[in-house]
Amino acid sequence: MRGYWRNHRFWIIYSILLAAFTTYALLDVFLIPHRYETVKSIKKINASSNSSVSSSSDNKTVSTKYNNNTKYNNSTDNNEEKKSKVDNKYKENTENKDNEDKDRKENKVSLKNDDNNANDSNSEYDVESVDEDSVEYNNINESNEDIENTDNIVYKDDYTYKDANIIISLTTYRKYDTDIYVADVKLSSADYLKTALAENTYGRNIKAYTSVIAEENNAILAINGDFYGAQSQGYVIRNGVLYRSSAVKGNEDLAIYDDGSFEIIEESKIRAEELLNAGTQQVLAFGPALVENGKISVSEKDEVGKAMASNPRTAIGLIDDLHYVFVVSDGRSSSSKGLSLYQLAQFMEGLGVKTAYNLDGGGSSTMYFNGRVINNPTTNGRTIKEREVSDIVYIGY
Amino acid sequence: MYTSVINNERIQALKRAKIYIPVTLFCMLFGWIYEKFSFGVYSNYMIYAFVFPFIGGVVFWFLIGTSKKKISLNKIFIKCHSASIATFTVGFIFKCVLDIYGTTSNLCNVYWIAGIAFAFIAVIFCFRK
Numbered sequence: 001m002r003g004y005w006r007n008h009r010f011w012i013i014y015s016i017l018l019a020a021f022t023t024y025a026l027l028d029v030f031l032i033p034h035r036y037e038t039v040k041s042i043k044k045i046n047a048s049s050n051s052s053v054s055s056s057s058d059n060k061t062v063s064t065k066y067n068n069n070t071k072y073n074n075s076t077d078n079n080e081e082k083k084s085k086v087d088n089k090y091k092e093n094t095e096n097k098d099n100e101d102k103d104r105k106e107n108k109v110s111l112k113n114d115d116n117n118a119n120d121s122n123s124e125y126d127v128e129s130v131d132e133d134s135v136e137y138n139n140i141n142e143s144n145e146d147i148e149n150t151d152n153i154v155y156k157d158d159y160t161y162k163d164a165n166i167i168i169s170l171t172t173y174r175k176y177d178t179d180i181y182v183a184d185v186k187l188s189s190a191d192y193l194k195t196a197l198a199e200n201t202y203g204r205n206i207k208a209y210t211s212v213i214a215e216e217n218n219a220i221l222a223i224n225g226d227f228y229g230a231q232s233q234g235y236v237i238r239n240g241v242l243y244r245s246s247a248v249k250g251n252e253d254l255a256i257y258d259d260g261s262f263e264i265i266e267e268s269k270i271r272a273e274e275l276l277n278a279g280t281q282q283v284l285a286f287g288p289a290l291v292e293n294g295k296i297s298v299s300e301k302d303e304v305g306k307a308m309a310s311n312p313r314t315a316i317g318l319i320d321d322l323h324y325v326f327v328v329s330d331g332r333s334s335s336s337k338g339l340s341l342y343q344l345a346q347f348m349e350g351l352g353v354k355t356a357y358n359l360d361g362g363g364s365s366t367m368y369f370n371g372r373v374i375n376n377p378t379t380n381g382r383t384i385k386e387r388e389v390s391d392i393v394y395i396g397y
Numbered sequence: 398m399y400t401s402v403i404n405n406e407r408i409q410a411l412k413r414a415k416i417y418i419p420v421t422l423f424c425m426l427f428g429w430i431y432e433k434f435s436f437g438v439y440s441n442y443m444i445y446a447f448v449f450p451f452i453g454g455v456v457f458w459f460l461i462g463t464s465k466k467k468i469s470l471n472k473i474f475i476k477c478h479s480a481s482i483a484t485f486t487v488g489f490i491f492k493c494v495l496d497i498y499g500t501t502s503n504l505c506n507v508y509w510i511a512g513i514a515f516a517f518i519a520v521i522f523c524f525r526k
Contacts, residue, residue, distance in 0.1 A: 010476050018487055025491060025504040230500035311436060332436055360499075362436070381436070 034204040156370050161220050166192055166395060168221050170369055175347060177337040178310070181367050181374050182351065183221050183326040185395055190260030190322060195225060195238045195282050197391050202236070202243045204229050207388035210366035211373050219394035222368040223314050223326045226286035227360040229390030235272045237283040238391070245272035252289055254316070254357035256282040262318040262355040264289040264297075284359060284393070290315060290345035291356035300342045310338035312365035312377070316393060317353030325351050326393070328367035328374070332381035363387040368394075406469065410462035413475075417454025417482075421447050424486060431497065440496035446489040453482040473522040481515035484508055 005012070154163045161168040165188040173180040187193060196217045198208035206229060214222035228236045228244070234251050236244035240258070247267035255263045258279040265275065267285070275283060289297045312331035318324055327348065331338020339347070341358060348356035363379030364387050377386045424447035432439050457478075461468055488508025495502055 011479075014480055014483070018483060021507065022487055022491060025502065025507075026494070028504060029495060029500060029502045030498070227499070230498070232501055232503065362438075380434075 029205075031205060033206050035201055035206060158370065161370060165189060166220060168369070168395065170374065173347075176310075176339055176343050178339055179330045179336050179375070180339070180347060181328045181330075183223075183367065183369060185221065185324040185326060187260065187322040187324075187395070190256075190258060190281070192395055192397065193256065193260060193282075193324065193393075194396060195284075195391055195393050197238065198229075198389065202238075204232070207390055209386040209388055210364075210392050211368045211386060213389075213392045214368040214394055215371075217392075217394060217396060219368065219392070219396040220370065221326060221396075222366075222392045222394035223316070223328055224360055224364045224366050224389045225391035225393050226284045227364060227390050228285065231285070234285040235267055235275070235283045236285070237272060237276060237280055240276070240281050242272055242276050247271070248285075251285055252287040254282075254284040254287075254289070254355075255280045256284070260318075260322045262357070264292055264355065264357065282393070284316075284357060286357075286359050288341070288358060289356070290341070290348050290358050291317065291353050294349070294354050296342075296345045296349050298341050298345050300340070302341050310340050310343070311362050312336075312375075313339050313341075313344045313361040314359040314365045314367075315344055315348055315356055316359060317348050317351060317356035319351070319353050325353060325356075326367065326395075327351075328365050330376045330378075331365070332362075332378055333376065333384075336376070359393070360389065364389050368392075406467075407462045407464075410458045413479075414455050414458035414462060417450045417458065420450040420486070421455055424450060424490070427490065428493070431493070435497050438497050440493040442489045442496055443493035446486055446493060449482045449486045449489070453478070453485075471522045471525045474519050474525075477515045477519035477522065481512050481519060484512040484515060488512060 154161070156162070159170045167186040169184045171182045171184065173182060185193075194217070196213050196219070198206050198213055200216075208216075210222055210224045213219075228234070231248075233246040234244065234248045235246075235253055236242075237255075249268045251267040253265050253267060255265050255275055257263070258281050265283075272283070288302060291297060310331055313327075313329045315327045316324065317327065325348070327344075329339045329344065330336035344358065345356065363377065365375065366377045366386050366389075367374040373386065376384045378384050379387055428443040428446060431443055461470070485508065488505065491508065492505050495505070
């Protein structure tokens with residue numbers, strides 16, 4: 001025994017060390033939550049003046065290029081009446097906002113044409129460290145007051161949500177042997193397009209189900225976000241707050257501005273502070289961009305990382321001013337094969353989007369609408385179960 | 398006497414080569430099974446994890462064991478060489494798990510640094526008596 005120890009002690013000790021370190025590393029990556037003590041927060045001093053709202057004058061609907069398998073519930077006369085009231089109220093709101101914001105829209109900072117402004121960006125920030133619990137996610141009560149003031153009438157069923165500011169209609173398509181869920185969203189203001197973090201906390205391994213985060217934030221519609229918590233680098237801007245500014249070469253992000261417009265940006269070409277200065281409310285860093293300027297921007301060979309197979313997918317697209325589509329596909333199951341990136345891009349193009357961006361997919365792909373999960377989220381293809389994620393993109397007050 | 402020492406070293410080298418065969422097979426099997434259940438997501442680290450035990454272990458010790466020249470290797474070299482292979486192999490498997498999950502970690506660097514350090518020490522002690 002003593003002889004064995006003498007001959008093998010180096011290996012015994014080193015094996016124990018290697019196993020212990022690997023166990024710790026795996027726990028650190030996948031389980032141990034890292035709540036960052038302070039959050040780097042850069043708030044714009046003139047945030048309110050930049051929050052322009054553009055019109056939704058063109059009521060363009062989702063293209064009917066695909067076979068629509070969804071059967072809407074039979075509406076009663078009362079429902080029809082309620083629906084038309086909501087429609088009228090929505091039109092009123094969009095028209096009013098349209099007039100109010102025309103001037104503001106003209107003043108929107110253009111990233112591409114305003115290099116000087118970007119260079120002087122630091123002068124416009126109030127840089128501070130704040131406790132994460134106090135950051136930005138507590139404006140729901142204020143918004144609820146708005147609803148009451150505007151005499152908001154809400155109509156909703158399993159496939160529709162309508163009120164004075166938000167219209168959402170849900171449609172299921174069958175394409176590429178896959179069920180694809182499309183939420184067509186029209187807003188009177190970009191303020192209703194938001195993101196939320198799991199447990200309202202920025203950090204690594206802080207996760208919750210999409211439906212749980214959605215319920216906590218009173219979301220009407222929600223999809224999983226970019227799972228920023230799985231990465232240690234890359235921009236994270238949420239609801240106008242900068243959380244992470246370390247750029248990753250080659251990262252192609254979706255910037256959502258305060259007027260609700262989308263732009264695909266490259267982290268190596270623009271600093272996070274410049275984006276914030278230009279009025280960026282959200283930066284989603286997953287990618288790649290699926291459609292840009294109405295044209296497919298991925299090839300059949302492109303994939304996320306090394307994912308070469310069809311998978312569940314999540315994407316967000318902009319059709320027109322304040323007119324969006326949230327898209328989630330099933331996959332990895334006998335009933336739904338899943339989509340390749342190119343198929344998703346083709347589908348998004350078919351919906352008539354100008355800009356579309358791929359979000360975290362696979363087991364993370366989840367769509368929540370009117371209090372229930374719409375799709376069949378699965379990681380292994382056998383069990384239908386949501387996966388916990390770091391963040392969501394949602395529509396709500 | 399001289400011949401028996403050479404034979405003993407050769408036998409030891411071939412014995413070490415044999416030890417690395419199941420390690421190599423394990424790495425290949427691990428990569429194959431992981432790929433089967435990862436829905437087409439793969440990582441180059443997973444595919445090439447077997448290279449270290451195969452080249453550094455099986456091939457290296459087989460060449461030493463079948464060499465006609467007398468090659469006497471230092472004990473520290475043998476230990477550091479093996480530790481380096483083990484560290485790189487585990488590092489590659491760890492990195493492949495992260496890749497397939499779609500995440501990153503600075504802790505990966507620990508494997509690379511430790512692996513290179515062991516390899517460096519092994520080279521220094523390579524032909525020392």
